[in-house]
Amino acid sequence: MADTFTIHDLKRKLQERQHKMTPQRQIVLQVFLDNPGEHLSAEDVRDLLKESHSEIGLATIYRSLELLSELSILEKIEFGDGCARYEVTNVQPNTHHHHHIICENCGKVIEFEDDLLESLEDAIEKKFDFKINNHQVKFFGICKECQERAQN
Amino acid sequence: MADTFTIHDLKRKLQERQHKMTPQRQIVLQVFLDNPGEHLSAEDVRDLLKESHSEIGLATIYRSLELLSELSILEKIEFGDGCARYEVTNVQPNTHHHHHIICENCGKVIEFEDDLLESLEDAIEKKFDFKINNHQVKFFGICKECQERAQN
DNA sequence: TTTTCTGCAAACGATTTGCATACAC
């Protein structure tokens, strides 16, 4: 079993709804598959496609990113740098939630895995009658390199 | 000991840097003190001041919010509704971190307290050599009322 | 052939900035 979504998953998920498979949508997803671990914004995607597919319009990229999010293939993240970013969703559900550690100085993002919050989700569902779909955890601080740089 | 910041704290913190105490900055902070528990955006503040202080420009509100954040009097939060929101920081440091539960349907925000992540911060500092300043936890789901409404 | 999709350009909304004036210190 593959550990991330494939173009074939995209086709299937599109058909489940009334959506069409287009080269543009395939290309946008492929950018993420080709750049694992990156948190790409719409403009990042456009830049990565500048050489090979400059005909794809920015509006199409925005629409594809939104659609891929709705299909749960991509996940939208906001790091506070002024633009929405996306990453490929983990295929196996409810496992290995990963969180982000963001350097407030240089913007570097480190990921780490932790399942600590699963039990909290259950507690919240009971206490507030909330149906929890997802959670996000972000830690803000100063990375090692920026700390060292600040000492000079 | 008061449990939130006061205008006096503002004056002191402004003086520590090279900033001046102005009526506008005082008024902006007062809006937050008068509306505890709210997560106000710049436009919210402007609307709340429309009657009593319509002369205060939106740009000044934006600049005050940013400054109050730098002074750690306000905390900036992004709920994904397209604008930055702010809330008054807890005075006592390192206690009672509160997190947000956001309804993806109606946008309602519930708060809850939990200290679970304190220990994680320590672990992260050791493992990644990161100096953690803050963390944010958000849970996304559907609130009780929206669940009930969906059943009809 | 019917419906959805694309690319372009214009519109949008939140936030920022330049600048002349006003004010805090």
Place this chain on the structure above:
DNA sequence: GTGTATGCAAATCGTTTGCAGAAAA
């Protein structure tokens, strides 16, 4: 007085939208 802050209007920037032509199903 000196330097910072304000208010206004214009600029910016990421994102969205209207629309006519293009392409999936």
